Amino acid sequence: MILKNFIVFEGIDGAGTSTQIKKLTAIDPINFVATSEPTAGATGKFLRQMLSGDFKVDEKTSAYLFAADRCEHIFGRGGVKELIDSGKIVISDRYFFSSLAYQSISCGEELPRLLNSPFPLPEILFYFEIDPEISLARVNARNEKKEIYEKLELQKKIAAQYEIVIKEYEKKSQETGIKIVRIDATDSIENISNTIKKYFR
């Protein structure tokens, strides 16, 4: 099922999705609402601690946690469904495609697929394509503490898994109705922004 007016941005770490979401929502701050996963809620905060390396959980546990956080994000009070029902256009930095890419590397494809099968599809998915060497250099340039997945070998595997997942959704896009837009994330911020804006006129 497609959730109309739900837009998702995906890509490996450092692909530039957050910058573009800021630019897009600035066009119409009343009607566009930006959200993200992990969320700012309790499960999302717990996940951030896990991502920063404060503690370790089994990789299967992280798949469950990301899915639980997603459930609140979509169906919880003040969540995506409520926002859309009140007439907003919701733009999310990451969604279940992240779980199908990241968690599949560590705990296999089966569990992330199972846990994420109940979630609706976004109307548009912008997938940011970038060489992991370039994106990780951007992450390093931020001079912030690295999160657990921000390692080159891992990012290469995640990028390859994203490609498998995106191709699969592209193949069935006729029947599901999802629109998938591939973005060259090495292009300039302005060019990318102009490309994205065209889908909202």
Ligand code: TMP
């Ligand atoms: P970000 O907000 O900086 O993109 O960081 C979120 C990190 O969490 C990023 O490394 C991707 C990871 N992640 C997963 O592994 N699975 C998920 O389902 C989601 C939403 C994020």
